[in-house]
């Protein structure tokens with residue numbers, strides 16, 4: 564049986580991948596099992612911002628694998644401290660709690676917000692509420708899908724965790740109306756990625772910030788997809804001129820090779836955790852920490868925020884010259900092209916011509932190449948895209 568037949572025969576059917584088997588990657592390029600080369604314009608949903616197998620990330624991982632890989636948090640390891648210090652500096656938050664997947668970072672945010680509400684704000688025990696946005700995507704745990712508004716993510720998976728209220732993304736009045744004395748936090752993506760690359764209206768986040776401050780509610784931003792230079796700044800919230808109270812980071816924090824995530828917050832929030840409250844066997848392990856440190860190094864030393872801003876502006880301008888798209892929107896190298904039809908056949912046509920991307924939210928093609936992508940590679944991609952959707 565082929566690779567694909569084996570996966571289909573023995574795997575759960577929880578994904579519907581494009582019919583291509585990737586066997587090698589380097590920078591912005593990947594190769595299939597027949598030796599065909601493709602430009603990766605998905606970057607594993609922004610987990611590969613540094614490009615495939617970035618030599619410095621691989622070197623850090625390999626070196627660490629020659630020393631020690633897993634200690635658990637029952638003991639200290641010599642890589643965790645430097646990693647946390649670096650992420651604290653990059654994020655501007657005083658404290659960092661390391662986890663593995665994005666969903667775990669979001670779960671950590673939810674636990675922190677609830678306990679903060681109970682301990683600091685004085686909300687009765689087990690009564691805290693969190694306001695979220697319609698169209699959100701924060702991961703796939705039962706608690707998180709419980710506050711999704713996407714029917715398929717929820718159907719049949721209940722009963723769900725109570726304590727969440729969803730309001731339309733971009734509507735600050737609706738958000739204010741949802742805040743009660745029991746509200747612990749507002750949890751939002753700065754740009755809704757899985758929701759179809761939905762940008763907030765200008766001024767929205769400034770108002771949300773002001774509302775959260777006024778009502779003593781934490782503003783927690785999920786920067787798992789938008790963070791780490793994807794939108795042309797280190798964090799997408801920088802475009803809004805605000806500072807949240809905490810952020811969730813993941814995806815590219817693992818340098819494209821390993822699951823590394825974190826919840827970053829100021830001490831007033833993070834201090835609600837005491838030993839035994841929360842944890843993860845693999846979170847903050849020496850390999851993860853070494854990789855996270857290298858992943859952050861690469862973003863900074865290769866000026867990937869500036870490159871994302873420049874190349875993203877160029878690509879978006881080129882895409883806007885096409886007649887087919889209904890709308891082209893995005894920031895930096897997180898770009899959504901809205902079509903008047905199902906986007907999957909377009910992604911399949913692009914795949915046959917050596918461009919890998921994935922439809923999101925049915926009618927949107929998302930273009931999010933590794934941030935190390937060369938301009939010439941994007942020029943080549945534009946030529947192909949213009950053939951497929953003129």
Ligand SMILES: *Cc1c(COP(=O)(O)O)cnc(C)c1O
Nearest residue numbers: 664665666700701702785787788
């Ligand atoms: C991918 C993603 C997550 C979940 O991350 P996993 O590592 O898949 O658990 C959460 N929030 C956002 C915004 C994401 O894009």
